[in-house]
Amino acid sequence: MMKNILVTGVSRGLGLEIVKAILADDENFVYGISRLKTKELDELLINNANRFKWLSYDLSNVNDVRNKIFKEFIGVTTPLHGFVNNAAIAYDDIVTNLKYEPLLNMYNVNVFTPMIISKYVIRQFLLHNTKGSIVHISSISVHTGYKGLAMYASSKGALEAFSKNTAREWGEKTIRSNVVVAGFMETEMSAMLSADQKDRIYKRTSLKTPTVTKSVAETITFLLSQKAESITGQNIHVDSGTI
Amino acid sequence: MNKIREILNTVLENRGKPQINSISDSSDLRNDFGLDSLDLAELTVRIEAEYDVDIFQDGIVTTVGEILEKINNKK
Numbered sequence: 001m002m003k004n005i006l007v008t009g010v011s012r013g014l015g016l017e018i019v020k021a022i023l024a025d026d027e028n029f030v031y032g033i034s035r036l037k038t039k040e041l042d043e044l045l046i047n048n049a050n051r052f053k054w055l056s057y058d059l060s061n062v063n064d065v066r067n068k069i070f071k072e073f074i075g076v077t078t079p080l081h082g083f084v085n086n087a088a089i090a091y092d093d094i095v096t097n098l099k100y101e102p103l104l105n106m107y108n109v110n111v112f113t114p115m116i117i118s119k120y121v122i123r124q125f126l127l128h129n130t131k132g133s134i135v136h137i138s139s140i141s142v143h144t145g146y147k148g149l150a151m152y153a154s155s156k157g158a159l160e161a162f163s164k165n166t167a168r169e170w171g172e173k174t175i176r177s178n179v180v181v182a183g184f185m186e187t188e189m190s191a192m193l194s195a196d197q198k199d200r201i202y203k204r205t206s207l208k209t210p211t212v213t214k215s216v217a218e219t220i221t222f223l224l225s226q227k228a229e230s231i232t233g234q235n236i237h238v239d240s241g242t243i
Numbered sequence: 244m245n246k247i248r249e250i251l252n253t254v255l256e257n258r259g260k261p262q263i264n265s266i267s268d269s270s271d272l273r274n275d276f277g278l279d280s281l282d283l284a285e286l287t288v289r290i291e292a293e294y295d296v297d298i299f300q301d302g303i304v305t306t307v308g309e310i311l312e313k314i315n316n317k318k
């Protein structure tokens with residue numbers, strides 16, 4: 001039977017890699033969300049036309065989740081098996097410059113809308129009696145401090161707490177929730193870092209290299225699958241061994 | 244009423260709880276049928292799929308009669 005997985009932030013970076021890894025198993029179908037359709041995304045959509053559907057949705061909009069994503073895009077009659085909460089933005093500044101508006105916007109995209117999506121994802125799992133798996137993407141900045149990342153890291157810390165408690169609450173219904181804690185990857189999100197800053201970050205890892213998006217994506221795919229049926233409420237670090 | 248009983252029995256069956264034969268307006272979901280919060284969540288989802296009404300959207304429902312009222316209000 002086809003397994004249907006909802007993935008956010010599929011237009012570039014890690015999200016593209018996640019979709020590729022999931023689609024490598026031809027029993028999987030992906031419902032992808034981002035604001036933009038990039039060239040790479042368009043190619044992936046064309047090459048997997050019968051197993052990959054895409055919706056343009058702005059996750060700063062907390063209000064249309066049920067109608068736009070679940071009723072119109074996925075459809076209530078479609079059994080859902082997994083959700084990957086990957087889309088995020090980084091509000092990067094020192095704490096003394098903190099402003100409410102960008103903070104709220106980041107929380108809407110990184111935390112509030114994903115929490116509301118989780119609500120409907122779990123409802124969809126219940127309706128179809130699926131052994132659903134949820135995977136949130138967090139960041140190593142939650143566990144090791146970095147200058148300028150306090151606001152961003154706080155939003156990821158919120159997801160880690162949400163995931164652990166979701167796991168506890170819904171375990172009885174065979175619904176799992178885990179977090180993949182990613183190290184610094186070479187994507188647009190980290191593009192604003194200077195070579196020197198990146199170097200200092202990589203020096204704090206065991207492998208002394210950036211985290212490879214494919215390795216993160218493969219871990220996510222594993223957690224989504226039945227191979228991980230006894231793993232829930234965990235934070236799995238894929239971070240080049242950050243110390 | 245029959246449809247509601249059918250849905251209730253699906254929820255009970257999914258948790259390995261005993262089936263029910265008769266229900267009335269005054270039947271209490273928790274006390275008479277032994278539904279807990281997870282069962283009520285599943286009940287909500289199944290009723291929503293059937294009638295497009297979220298019975299827990301505003302406030303708590305405790306009896307079968309209250310569910311029917313929410314469904315009828317929608318019509």
Ligand SMILES: NC(=O)c1ccc[n+]([C@@H]2O[C@H](COP(=O)([O-])OP(=O)(O)OC[C@H]3O[C@@H](n4cnc5c(N)ncnc54)[C@H](OP(=O)(O)O)[C@@H]3O)[C@@H](O)[C@H]2O)c1
Nearest residue numbers: 009011012013014034035036059087088139184185187189
């Ligand atoms: N890069 C790193 O070093 C690093 C390290 C640790 C953890 N992470 C985490 O890994 C995940 C993927 O990050 P990445 O590095 O791949 O970042 P990225 O290249 O910036 O991609 C972010 C994705 O999220 C989507 N997105 C952003 N805002 C959105 C909105 N308002 N509505 C809908 N979609 C939105 C983007 O699509 P659109 O712009 O088309 O909407 C894009 O597809 C994130 O959760 C990030 O926090 C990244």
